[in-house]
Amino acid sequence: MKTMVKKPEVLAPAGNLEKLKMAIRYGADAVYIGGQAFGLRSRAGNFSYEEMAEGVAFAHERSSRVYVAANMVTHEGDGRGADAFFKTLQSIGVDAVIVSDPALIVVCFNAAPGLPVHLSTQASATNYKTLEFWKSIGLERVVLAREVGIEEIRGMRQHTDIEIEAFVHGAMCIAYSGRCTLSNHMVNRDANRGGCAQSCRWKYDLFDLDDGEAHSHVQGGEPFSMSAVDLSMLHHLPDMIEAGVNSLKIEGRMKSIHYVSTVANVYRSAVDAYCRDPEHFVFDPAWDEEIWKVAQRDLSTGFYYGVPNEKEQLFGKPRKIPKYTFAAQVLAYDPVTRRATLEQRNNFGIGEEVEFYGPNFVHFKQTVHDLWNEDGEAIDRAPNPMMTVTMTVDAPVAPYFLMRKK
Amino acid sequence: MIEIIATAESMNQAEALIDAGADRLYAGGHPFGLRLPRPLGLEEIESIVRLAHSRGKAVTVACNALMHNKQIDQFAAYLTQLAEMKVDALAVGDPGAILMLKEQALPIPYIYDAGTLVTSAEQIAFWIGQGASGAVAARELTLKELIMMQQKLDRPIEVLVYGPTCIHQSGRPLLTNYFHYTSGDRASRLDDQVLFLRDPKNAGSQYPIIEDTDGTHIFSTEDLTLMGQLKIMHENGLDTWKLDGVLLRGDAFVSIVALFDEARRAIEAGAFVPESFINRLKKLQPEHRPLGTGFYMKNPEDVH
Structure with a gap:
C-alpha cells in the first residue's frame, strides 16, 4: 500500500521575469531566481528589485512562491551590502533565500529575521545529522547534495522533519558542488563566486610520470574527460515523493523559455497524476516524449540508485538528440474563426509541421495551412523576429501557449 | 608560538x-x-x-x-x-x-x-x-x-x-569510468601509481588525479x-x-x-x-x- 505523505512542490528555475511568469503558468509551485548580487550565476539574467517585486506579486496572486539564490561563498569584503539586500528581499515579500555561506546566513538572520533560509546544494548536505544541524541553526529547508541516494533520503526522513529539496532534472556538477575550484586554478575564475568556467567539461591528457617522462594513459584516441550527462528523475517520481522529498528542483536558470515551460509542464503533470491516485498511477509516455524535445544531453538518474558509471558521463560522440525550436508564442485566440494570433520567435511557414503546447499538459501537432501578416495579407512564411502573424489552428489555444517545430 | x-x-x-x-x-x-x-x-x-x-x-x-x-x-x-x-x-x-x-x-x-x-x-x-x-x-x-x-x-x-592542494572532489570513480569506457587494460596501471591530467591549452599543467573509496580527487599542478x-x-x-x-x-x-x-x-x-x-x-x-x-x-x- 503506497501512502503519499505530502504532495511535493515543483520548483523551477527562472533566469528573468518572463521566464518566471512562464514557469508559473506552466505549473511551477515555486521558482528560484537570482538577484543582482551574492548569487552564482553572473551570466544569468538576474533580477532587479523592481523585477523581483513584480515577480513576487505575480507568483503570490497564483499561490506560487519565489526563492532568491544568494549562494556565493564570500571572501573578505564580499558580504558588504548583504544586510540591506536581505532586508529589501524581505520587504519585497520573497518567500525564502537560498544560501550556502554561514557568514551570509548570519547576516540574513540579523537583517531579516523571519525570512526563511534554505541551505544551497553548494554546502553539500549528505547526511541526516547535517540536516539536523541546519535545522538547529534555524534553517527551514536543505537542498541536498546531488551525491545522495534515494535510500539515504529515506534514512534522512526517518531522522528529521526539516524540509528536503532535491534535484530531479537538469545539468549536474561532476564534483560535489562547492568542492571544485578547477576554474579558479585553471582560469582565475572563482567557481564559488559565480565564475565557473565548466572546466570539468574540457578534454584532458592523462599520463604518468613514473620515470620523470610523461607516459600517456589515453586509450583509443578518446581524451580523458569528466563531463556528466544530465539528470532526470521523471521515471522515478514516486520514489522521490515516497522518500519524503518536499521540493522537486529543476536545474537551469540559464535555460530558455521553451525549456523551462516544457520541463515544468511535464513535472507538474506527472506529480499531479501520481498524487491524485498513487495506487493506480501509470506513467504517461507523452511526458517522456516532451522531455526529450528539450533535452540537451543524455539523461540519467545521477546518484539516486548508485554511484554513476561511465554511461553517465559524456564520452565519445554525443548521441544525436532531435532538436526542436521555439517558433512562436500565442497572443490571442478567436474561437469563432479558430484563428490564433502569434508572436514569431523563429522562422516558420506554410506546409511546416508544428506543435502547440500549453499549461495543464495540453499539446497537439498540426501543419501550418495558412498565414496572415499584421495587415491581414496572406503570406507564405513568418521570417521576422517578433512579428505578429495569424493562422488557423486545429484545436483551441490560449495566450501563452507556445509553438515549437523540429 | x-x-x-x-x-x-x-x-x-x-x-x-x-x-x-x-x-x-x-x-x-x-x-x-x-x-x-x-x-x-x-x-x-x-x-x-x-x-x-x-x-x-x-x-x-x-x-x-x-x-x-x-x-x-x-x-x-x-x-x-x-x-x-x-x-x-x-x-x-x-x-x-x-x-x-x-x-x-x-x-x-x-x-x-x-x-x-x-x-x-x-x-x-x-x-x-x-x-x-x-x-x-x-x-x-x-x-x-x-x-x-x-x-x-x-x-x-x-x-x-x-x-599540493585538492582542487576537485567528485563522488564518482572518474578514472575507473574512463578506463571502462575505453575498455582500457586497467591492470597495466599499478595500484599506487599516480596519474596526471593536462589541459592541452596549458602545456605546463599537470594535475595529479587520485581515485579512492571516497571518489576522485584532483590536485594542483604545483606544490x-x-x-x-x-x-x-x-x-x-x-x-x-x-x-x-x-x-x-x-x-x-x-x-x-x-x-x-x-x-x-x-x-x-x-x-x-x-x-x-x-x-x-x-x-x-x-x-x-x-x-x-x-x-x-x-x-x-x-x-x-
Missing part, C-alpha cells in the same frame, strides 16, 4: 617527523579522513598518539569527509575510541559531525576544515560559535586576505605552507609553498603552518619538514634569509613537481 603540523603516513615516519621538528602530526583513516598519505587504522593512530605524547607533541585526526548516513552511523563509536586514546584534536568539515561532537560533549577540540568553503573571518567566527577551536583556510585565498582574516580572529587559522613569506606570516599572527605529504612519501617529506623547522628557528632568532631557504627547498623538491605560490601572492581583485 609557531606550530608546524605535518601529515604522518606511518609510525616510522611519525617518529622521524617529530625528530625533524613537527609539533603536531596529522593522521586519519577511512572512512572519515580524506586525502591522507596513507589511511591508518585505529591501532596505528593510537601508537602515533602515544609516541607523540611521550615526546610532548600533539596529534590531530582527520575527520574531514563529506559524510553520508552510513558514516554518520559509525561516527559516534569512532569518536569514543579517539577520545579514549586522548587524541588532541579533530579536523572536521561536516556539520552533522559537528552536531555529534556537541551532543557527545567529548573533551576533544576540533578545527573546522571544509576545504574550498573557508574563505572569510565571518565564516570561521560562525564555526567558532559552534565550538571550533580554529579553522583550515581555503587555498584559493590570497595572503592579503589571510592576514585580514587572522587580524579579525583570536583563534588560529591553519595555512598550507607546503604541499604550494609560502617559504618566502613565512616571516610576513609570523609578523601577522599566521603561526599555524601545515605541511601536506599526501603526494610525497617517506624521508623526502621529512627533510622538507626539517627545513621549515629550521626556517622557524631562523625567524625566531631574527636571522631568516628567505632566498636561501627557497633555494634549499628547491633542491629537496621532487623534480617533476613544480613549486609555486598558487593564489597566495595574487591580488584579491585578480580572481573573480
Whole structure:
C-alpha cells in the first residue's frame, strides 16, 4: 500500500521575469531566481528589485512562491551590502533565500529575521545529522547534495522533519558542488563566486610520470574527460515523493523559455497524476516524449540508485538528440474563426509541421495551412523576429501557449 | 608560538617527523579522513598518539569527509575510541559531525576544515560559535586576505605552507569510468601509481588525479609553498603552518619538514634569509613537481 505523505512542490528555475511568469503558468509551485548580487550565476539574467517585486506579486496572486539564490561563498569584503539586500528581499515579500555561506546566513538572520533560509546544494548536505544541524541553526529547508541516494533520503526522513529539496532534472556538477575550484586554478575564475568556467567539461591528457617522462594513459584516441550527462528523475517520481522529498528542483536558470515551460509542464503533470491516485498511477509516455524535445544531453538518474558509471558521463560522440525550436508564442485566440494570433520567435511557414503546447499538459501537432501578416495579407512564411502573424489552428489555444517545430 | 603540523603516513615516519621538528602530526583513516598519505587504522593512530605524547607533541585526526548516513552511523563509536586514546584534536568539515561532537560533549577540540568553503573571518567566527577551536583556510585565498582574516580572529587559522592542494572532489570513480569506457587494460596501471591530467591549452599543467573509496580527487599542478613569506606570516599572527605529504612519501617529506623547522628557528632568532631557504627547498623538491605560490601572492581583485 503506497501512502503519499505530502504532495511535493515543483520548483523551477527562472533566469528573468518572463521566464518566471512562464514557469508559473506552466505549473511551477515555486521558482528560484537570482538577484543582482551574492548569487552564482553572473551570466544569468538576474533580477532587479523592481523585477523581483513584480515577480513576487505575480507568483503570490497564483499561490506560487519565489526563492532568491544568494549562494556565493564570500571572501573578505564580499558580504558588504548583504544586510540591506536581505532586508529589501524581505520587504519585497520573497518567500525564502537560498544560501550556502554561514557568514551570509548570519547576516540574513540579523537583517531579516523571519525570512526563511534554505541551505544551497553548494554546502553539500549528505547526511541526516547535517540536516539536523541546519535545522538547529534555524534553517527551514536543505537542498541536498546531488551525491545522495534515494535510500539515504529515506534514512534522512526517518531522522528529521526539516524540509528536503532535491534535484530531479537538469545539468549536474561532476564534483560535489562547492568542492571544485578547477576554474579558479585553471582560469582565475572563482567557481564559488559565480565564475565557473565548466572546466570539468574540457578534454584532458592523462599520463604518468613514473620515470620523470610523461607516459600517456589515453586509450583509443578518446581524451580523458569528466563531463556528466544530465539528470532526470521523471521515471522515478514516486520514489522521490515516497522518500519524503518536499521540493522537486529543476536545474537551469540559464535555460530558455521553451525549456523551462516544457520541463515544468511535464513535472507538474506527472506529480499531479501520481498524487491524485498513487495506487493506480501509470506513467504517461507523452511526458517522456516532451522531455526529450528539450533535452540537451543524455539523461540519467545521477546518484539516486548508485554511484554513476561511465554511461553517465559524456564520452565519445554525443548521441544525436532531435532538436526542436521555439517558433512562436500565442497572443490571442478567436474561437469563432479558430484563428490564433502569434508572436514569431523563429522562422516558420506554410506546409511546416508544428506543435502547440500549453499549461495543464495540453499539446497537439498540426501543419501550418495558412498565414496572415499584421495587415491581414496572406503570406507564405513568418521570417521576422517578433512579428505578429495569424493562422488557423486545429484545436483551441490560449495566450501563452507556445509553438515549437523540429 | 609557531606550530608546524605535518601529515604522518606511518609510525616510522611519525617518529622521524617529530625528530625533524613537527609539533603536531596529522593522521586519519577511512572512512572519515580524506586525502591522507596513507589511511591508518585505529591501532596505528593510537601508537602515533602515544609516541607523540611521550615526546610532548600533539596529534590531530582527520575527520574531514563529506559524510553520508552510513558514516554518520559509525561516527559516534569512532569518536569514543579517539577520545579514549586522548587524541588532541579533530579536523572536521561536516556539520552533522559537528552536531555529534556537541551532543557527545567529548573533551576533544576540533578545527573546522571544509576545504574550498573557508574563505572569510565571518565564516570561521560562525564555526567558532559552534565550538571550533580554529579553522583550515581555503587555498584559493590570497595572503592579503589571510592576514585580514587572522587580524579579525583570536583563534588560529591553519595555512598550507607546503604541499599540493585538492582542487576537485567528485563522488564518482572518474578514472575507473574512463578506463571502462575505453575498455582500457586497467591492470597495466599499478595500484599506487599516480596519474596526471593536462589541459592541452596549458602545456605546463599537470594535475595529479587520485581515485579512492571516497571518489576522485584532483590536485594542483604545483606544490604550494609560502617559504618566502613565512616571516610576513609570523609578523601577522599566521603561526599555524601545515605541511601536506599526501603526494610525497617517506624521508623526502621529512627533510622538507626539517627545513621549515629550521626556517622557524631562523625567524625566531631574527636571522631568516628567505632566498636561501627557497633555494634549499628547491633542491629537496621532487623534480617533476613544480613549486609555486598558487593564489597566495595574487591580488584579491585578480580572481573573480
